[in-house]
Amino acid sequence: MHEGKLKNIWGYIGVGLRELFWIVSAGAVIFGGIAGFKYLGENREVVKVEPVSRPITLVKTIDLNPINAPLPIRGEGFVQPFRIASLASQVGGQVVKLHPAITERGIFKIGDVLVRLDDSAERASLTQTIANIEATQARLDLNALLLKRTESLRASGTTSQATLDQVRSQKSELAANLNSLQAAKKSAEVALNRKVVKAPFNGSVLSKSVEIGTVVNGGQSIAEIFTQSRMEINVPVREADAALIPGLFSGAAPVATVSIEFAGKTFLWAANVSRVAPNLDVRTRTLAVTVELNDIAAIGTQQDETLASGAPPAMINSFAKVVIQGIHPDDTFPIPSTALHAGKYLWLFAPSDTNGGVLRVLEAELIHVDGETSYVKIKNLPKKLRLITTALSTAQDGMRLRDVRDDLIDIPTPLEQVADE
Known part of the structure; x- marks a missing residue:
């Protein structure tokens, strides 16, 4: 029993020694960190604050000149x-004559006969109708004399009333026949005129579809004409x-x-x-x-x-x-379309008394777009400002800039270099 108690005491002592070891180790680490921090703080290198030199952006510019002509x-x-038409005849028939303008693709005037169709049948019909009219008119003249004579005989009681009525009836019949023949004459004249195709306006021939001797139908295209002038x-x-x-x-x-x-x-x-x-x-x-x-x-x-x-x-x-x-607006300037930003802002280069200049962002009104050129209206544009055509990643009003053309240096030509040598 005494030996068991001794074992427990030695066990407690071992645990205490281990705890003490870890406590001492932790203290040593903390002490070493503090000492190292103090050492680094006492031996640190002092960094002097110096201003950062930022590069000035180079840009390309063009002058702004107002337009001096309409948009x-x-x-x-x-x-x-102005006019183009298909020339055709209202009736059919055989083509017997073509105007030189059609055969040679030439020029014609309004009213010129461009096409003539065979009109022999229509002429014969018209001649027959005129002859019938003349014959009927002669019979009507004879009837007028007979009527006058019959009326005299009736007045003296020599002839009967029936005879007089018959003569009067013949006059009415002959007058009606004459009117019918005159209407037939007009129809024959219309049919004859339709065998001729006249120019409806001054112009020229674009193409033709027929030749002399061709038989065409009514409405068939003969040629295509247009207003050349x-x-x-x-x-x-x-x-x-x-x-x-x-x-x-x-x-x-x-x-x-x-x-x-x-x-x-x-x-x-x-x-x-x-x-x-x-x-x-x-x-x-x-x-x-x-x-x-x-x-x-x-x-x-x-x-x-x-x-x-x-x-x-x-x-x-x-x-x-x-x-x-178009219109000729005031205070309007032509610019490259790529120089207009967000549809209404311009980047302008304002030269300064010292080297370079600064950026000025100015609002403009878009008037008209003509391909790669835009026309913008700028009211009260300050003098000496130039339009920036270079793309800037970050554009801020007032940022320092340099114009490329202000930095140009005259380069001697080969002849000048030889002369200097």
Whole structure:
């Protein structure tokens, strides 16, 4: 029993020694950390605060110049004649004569006989009808003499009333026959006139479908004709662009320019807006504006572009580019479309007295977009500001900038370098 108590005492002593060991170890670690922290604090290197030198961003700029001409409203379309029609006869028959304009694709005037069909039967019918009219008229004249004589005899009692009535009945019958023959004459004249096809307007021949000797039916196409002296282009225009054309809906004739490329050369025509469609296109929501060439013979060129064949006419189905003159607003500037940010902000370079300049963010009103060029309205634009065309990742009003063209250095040419050597 005494030995068991000794074992318990030694057990307690062992546990106490282990606890004491861990306590001493923890204290040593804490003491070492504190001592190390003090040592590092006493021997630390002092860092001096120095201002950070930030690089100044280089930008490209262009000058802002107000427009000195009307806004260009551009469109495209194909040249078409003012009128184009299929020439045909109301009746059938054999073609016996064609106008030279049809055979040679030439020019004709209104009222010219373009096609003549065989009219021998109609002429014979008309001649027969005229002969019948003359015969009936002769009988009617004879009846008038007989009636006058019969009336005299009746007055003297020499002839009967029945004889007088018979003569009067013959007169009425002959008068009715004469009216019928005169109506038949008019019908024969109409039938004869329908054997002739006349030009409904001044123009030229686009194509022909028959030759002399061809038998055609009524309504069959003989040739296709058009107004050569009047050409036009239907141009689709957006609503926003149409609102910039002065007098478009009030009957005015806005000025336009038409350009057509032919054989690599560009030819120009003066034109005017002739009419505007009363409806919007269902799919594109654009307005059809018709531009008519003022004088198809008055052809201009870009620079001195000529062809050995001579200037071409405004040919049907030619692809044309049209520029309609819009309004001429004040305080409006053309800029690259990429220089307009968020649809209304411009980045401007304001030069300073020292080297470089600063960024100024200015609000502008978008007036018109013409391809890669936008027209914006800027009220009270300060002088000497330049438009920044460089893309900036972070644009802040007042940030320091440098213009590339202000830093340009004259580089000597090879000849100058040789002279210096």
